[in-house]
Amino acid sequence: xxxxxxxxxxxxxxxxxxxxxxxxxxxxxxxxxxxxxxxxxxxxxxxxxxxxxxxxxxxxxxxxxxxxxxxxxxxxxxxxxxxxxxxxxxxxxxxxxxxxxxxxxxxxxxxxxxxxxxxxxxxxxxxxxxxxxxxxxxxxxxxxxxxxxxxxxxxxxxxxxxxxxxxxxxxxxxxxxxxxxxxxxxxxxxxxxxxxxxxxxxxxxxxxxxxxxxxxxxxxxxxxxxxxxxxxxxxxxxxxxxxxxxxxxxxxxxxxxxxxxxxxxxxxxxxxxxxxxxxxxxxxxxxxxxxxxxxxxxxxxxxxxxxxxxxxxxxxxxxxxxxxxxxxxxxxxxxxxxxxxxxxxxxxxxxxxxxxxxxxxxxxxxxxxxxxxxxxxxxxxxxxxxxxxxxxxxxxxxxxxxxxxxxxxxxxxxxxxxxxxx
Numbered sequence: 001x002x003x004x005x006x007x008x009x010x011x012x013x014x015x016x017x018x019x020x021x022x023x024x025x026x027x028x029x030x031x032x033x034x035x036x037x038x039x040x041x042x043x044x045x046x047x048x049x050x051x052x053x054x055x056x057x058x059x060x061x062x063x064x065x066x067x068x069x070x071x072x073x074x075x076x077x078x079x080x081x082x083x084x085x086x087x088x089x090x091x092x093x094x095x096x097x098x099x100x101x102x103x104x105x106x107x108x109x110x111x112x113x114x115x116x117x118x119x120x121x122x123x124x125x126x127x128x129x130x131x132x133x134x135x136x137x138x139x140x141x142x143x144x145x146x147x148x149x150x151x152x153x154x155x156x157x158x159x160x161x162x163x164x165x166x167x168x169x170x171x172x173x174x175x176x177x178x179x180x181x182x183x184x185x186x187x188x189x190x191x192x193x194x195x196x197x198x199x200x201x202x203x204x205x206x207x208x209x210x211x212x213x214x215x216x217x218x219x220x221x222x223x224x225x226x227x228x229x230x231x232x233x234x235x236x237x238x239x240x241x242x243x244x245x246x247x248x249x250x251x252x253x254x255x256x257x258x259x260x261x262x263x264x265x266x267x268x269x270x271x272x273x274x275x276x277x278x279x280x281x282x283x284x285x286x287x288x289x290x291x292x293x294x295x296x297x298x299x300x301x302x303x304x305x306x307x308x309x310x311x312x313x314x315x316x317x318x319x320x321x322x323x324x325x326x327x328x329x330x331x332x333x334x335x336x337x338x339x340x341x342x343x344x345x346x347x348x349x350x351x352x353x354x355x356x357x358x359x360x361x362x363x364x365x366x367x368x369x370x371x372x373x374x375x376x377x378x379x380x381x382x383x384x385x386x387x388x389x390x391x392x393x394x395x396x397x398x399x400x401x402x403x404x405x406x407x408x409x410x411x412x413x414x415x416x417x418x419x420x421x422x
Contacts, residue, residue, distance in 0.1 A: 030068045032058060037079050038127045043340075046076050046131035047253030076127075077137045083126030084143045090114060091150040100157040100417055104175075105202050107154055111179055112198040116191045129180060130331075133394075134250045148395070151176045155416060162420045169395040170407040171416050174385060178205065181384035184332070185354075188376070200374040204381055207371065208415035209361065210308050214369050216410060218312040221299045224292050224321055235274055236284075238264055244285045244330045248390055252282065252338045279339060286346050289330040293318060293353055293386075297360070307364025308413070314360075315386060315409050320401035322389040332387050354379045385412045 022030075036057040040049045051062045051072055058064075069075035094107030117123035132144055152172035160168065178201070189197055210216070242263040246255035257278055261271045275281045296314045304310040322329050332350055357379035364370025385408075392399065392408055399407060411418055 026068075033065055033068055033075070034078050034082055035124055037075050038083070038125055041076065041079055041127045041131070042125065045251045045253060046135050047251050049076065051075070073135065073137065076135055077140050079127040080129070080132055080135065080137070080140045081143055083129070084140075084147045086114075086126050087147055088150055091147070091154060094154045095150075097154075100155055100159045101206050103154040103157075104206055104416070105198075107151075108179075108198045108202050108205070109195070112182075112194040112201075115182070115186060116194040119191045128183065131251050131254075134254055148172060148176065159417045159419075164407075164420075166396040166399055166403075167407045167411075167420060170392060170399070170404070171411050173388065173392055173395045174408060174412060175205065175416060177388035177391075178381055178384050181380065181387065184384075185377070185380040197377065200377050201381070203371075204373055204378055204415075206415050206417050208411070208413045208418065209311065209364070209370050209373060209378060209382075210413045211364075211369055211371050214306075214308050216312065216414070217309055218316040218405065218409075219300070219303050219309065221296060221303070221313065221317040224295055224317065239271070239274055239281060240285055240288050241328075243281050244289070244328055247282065247285065248328060248331050279342060282338060283342060283346070285330045286349070290349055290353065292321065292329060294356075296321075297356060301360075306369040307360060307362075307367050308369035311357075311360055311364060311370070311382070312409070312413055315382065315412070316405045318386045319389040319392075319404055319409050322386065323392060323399075323401040323404055328390055329386070331390050332383070350383070354383050357382050382412070385409070 033054060037049060037054045039057065040053045044053070049072060051065045054075065055062045055065045065075065069078060090107060090110045093110035094103040097103030097106045114123055118125045129144070132140060152168055155168060155171055155175065160171070163171070182201075186194070186197070239260065242260050243255060246259055246263065249255075250259075255278075257268055257271055260278075260281075261268050264270075275284075293314075296317045297310075300310045300313040300317070304313055318329065338346070354376075358375040361370055361373070361375045361378050361382075365372055365375070389404065389408065392404060396404075396407065
């Protein structure tokens with residue numbers, strides 16, 4: 001399947017004042033600007049992208065970009081709309097299947113084939129959608145919603161006909177989140193192996209991690225982080241929570257010192273009384289997230305009777321924690337816009353957590369409670385599921401943290417083709 005690129009993905013903007021149709025050169029330059037902007041967004045996020053950055057990559061002055069796109073937001077919208085169009089092509093490839101499983105296979109094959117061609121320089125990358133909500137563009141939001149519906153349509157069939165709308169949305173969110181997260185871990189694989197990777201992702205997506213007949217029995221864990229009471233530790237925790245919420249919503253650059261302080265109704269002076277600088281606070285937010293995840297793993301291992309029960313207990317606890325609203329985990333997507341100087345150390349810690357999950361999955365395979373799967377890929381997919389729970393409320397607004405365990409966590413372990421639980 002060949003994916004088109006270029007300015008045809010979106011309507012001409014208001015900067016085109018002439019009534020003549022755009023020339024081929026105009027469209028080529030516009031397409032080049034979008035491609036340049038995508039590269040910047042994928043390194044710095046929407047907030048970190050500047051017209052000067054985009055222009056510099058093309059040996060233009062910023063006004064040369066403004067001729068085609070009136071401002072940064074207009075350009076970012078064009079990038080996302082272009083990416084949505086390409087992603088819709090991947091969904092269309094899946095629509096050719098006659099069953100849900102076949103549609104999943106065709107969609108994933110198309111997706112990983114496309115990612116391989118990007119690596120080989122045969123296709124243009126698309127903008128990562130981490131900051132799509134922070135842009136707050138009505139046309140982009142509408143197009144993104146339609147893209148989500150197309151992915152959800154791949155899951156509609158006799159296999160899933162008993163699911164509620166919230167259940168279908170939860171599974172569609174899980175599928176699309178796994179695709180988005182793959183860019184994080186595909187770097188570990190050679191491009192010639194992407195076809196094999198697709199089949200292994202399909203095996204987990206369709207059938208889950210649990211061995212046939214394995215019991216679904218996650219356990220309740222003690223409180224992962226105690227509620228703040230008083231004193232310096234309470235103040236530090238409140239800053240961590242406010243910063244985490246803002247970074248998840250608006251990215252690193254969107255979570256300014258002013259906004260963090262305003263959310264807590266304190267002055268900037270109070271912020272700097274408790275924090276040396278913003279980067280120090282961001283690192284502390286990540287460290288807090290890592291500690292919560294490690295604590296959940298330790299507690300689950302002490303209580304559980306099998307590898308699968310350990311995994312389901314950890315996942316259910318962290319997703320419930322993620323959806324509680326008061327103290328979310330920092331999404332790994334925040335790394336996209338974090339300063340490049342702190343990214344390597346944080347990525348290394350995420351990789352260690354993924355390796356820890358892989359070890360737990362290996363334990364489950366050994367005791368027979370987990371199916372024989374690619375443990376490394378499964379660990380990354382488990383991380384993606386937990387990470388994406390922070391946005392589940394956008395697609396299933398009335399779902400409680402407890403309900404999310406059944407609608408969102410359970411299908412990950414039992415497969416997207418599993419029927420509605422009794």
